[in-house]
Amino acid sequence: MSETAIEALGLAKRYGRGRGWALRDCSFALPAGRVCALVGPNGAGKSTLLALAAGLLRPTEGVVRGPARTDLAYVAQDKPLHPQLTVADTLAMGRELNPGRWDGEIAARIVEPLDPDARVRRLSGGQRTRVALALALGKRPGLLLLDEPMADLDPLARHELMGALMADTAERGTTVVVSSHILTELEGACDHLLLLDGGRIRLDGAIDDLLGAHTLVTGPVADLAPHTVVESRTTGRQLTALVRNEGGPVEGPWETTSPSLEELLLAHLRASKTADRTPEGASA
Numbered sequence: 684m685s686e687t688a689i690e691a692l693g694l695a696k697r698y699g700r701g702r703g704w705a706l707r708d709c710s711f712a713l714p715a716g717r718v719c720a721l722v723g724p725n726g727a728g729k730s731t732l733l734a735l736a737a738g739l740l741r742p743t744e745g746v747v748r749g750p751a752r753t754d755l756a757y758v759a760q761d762k763p764l765h766p767q768l769t770v771a772d773t774l775a776m777g778r779e780l781n782p783g784r785w786d787g788e789i790a791a792r793i794v795e796p797l798d799p800d801a802r803v804r805r806l807s808g809g810q811r812t813r814v815a816l817a818l819a820l821g822k823r824p825g826l827l828l829l830d831e832p833m834a835d836l837d838p839l840a841r842h843e844l845m846g847a848l849m850a851d852t853a854e855r856g857t858t859v860v861v862s863s864h865i866l867t868e869l870e871g872a873c874d875h876l877l878l879l880d881g882g883r884i885r886l887d888g889a890i891d892d893l894l895g896a897h898t899l900v901t902g903p904v905a906d907l908a909p910h911t912v913v914e915s916r917t918t919g920r921q922l923t924a925l926v927r928n929e930g931g932p933v934e935g936p937w938e939t940t941s942p943s944l945e946e947l948l949l950a951h952l953r954a955s956k957t958a959d960r961t962p963e964g965a966s967a
């Protein structure tokens with residue numbers, strides 16, 4: 684059995700009485716060393732889950748257990764930094780706040796394109812992202828929580844930083860939970876998936892297992908029973924459906940392939956949207 688890096692049990696969050704649930708009944712256990720993609724539509728609860736995991740929010744219900752604060756780094760969407768400090772001062776502060784574990788080398792590598800004497804308030808959004816990531820990685824955390832870390836980076840910087848981040852965390856066996864809307868960014872980098880929608884977990888598991896548990900079916904419109912259909916669409920006489928592999932191989936006049944991560948996610952998201960609109964709930 685592999686060690687668990689972070690675990691949630693019945694975790695729920697409501698930002699005040701009378702407000703809706705931002706997160707509801709979330710239970711999961713993430714094995715140590717995994718790189719977990721946290722995905723879901725706007726307002727799904729991703730930032731809430733990450734802030735709860737970082738210990739910055741208190742759950743309304745349930746618990747989340749992770750490493751101690753000293754062994755955890757969190758890069759929030761708004762990347763709070765001290766605007767008056769320079770890049771070099773910010774890293775010096777990181778060293779002071781993390782005695783005995785600060786890795787100046789990785790931090791310096793991340794901010795390498797920046798002027799060390801530039802003040803944070805004069806940096807662009809993407810440049811601030813570099814500083815925030817340098818602080819987080821310099822801390823050498825066992826668990827790294829990243830909330831849409833690459834959103835304001837140009838494609839080249841995104842590619843370079845994602846590569847550096849993944850190489851470094853793989854080398855050290857760091858557990859990473861990273862939220863993003865850019866599925867292509869996650870596809871090669873992550874090995875675990877948490878899909879949130881409407882504050883609830885819709886999919887949770889190793890990406891290979893999840894992909895292997897589904898088949899994408901295309902062909903003439905016909906009944907796919909006894910297979911469990913996650914979601915199906917018809918265009919004219921053509922059927923495209925994502926089915927679970929529970930009922931054995933799909934046999935019939937259809938072409939069957941393994942879904943891509945994007946196809947898997949989109950089908951589950953469309954299915955949960957339909958289920959929310961259907962009183963009895965649709966299959967998901």
Ligand SMILES: Nc1ncnc2c1ncn2[C@@H]1O[C@H](COP(=O)(O)OP(=O)(O)OP(=O)(O)O)[C@@H](O)[C@H]1O
Nearest residue numbers: 698704705706723724725726727728729730731732
């Ligand atoms: N500080 C807050 N006060 C009140 N409601 C909040 C607060 N933060 C988030 N919410 C609500 O909680 C729900 C989940 O929001 P959250 O930011 O966690 O979603 P998200 O999945 O990170 O969205 P996005 O992809 O847009 O960043 C939303 O309905 C949002 O309006």
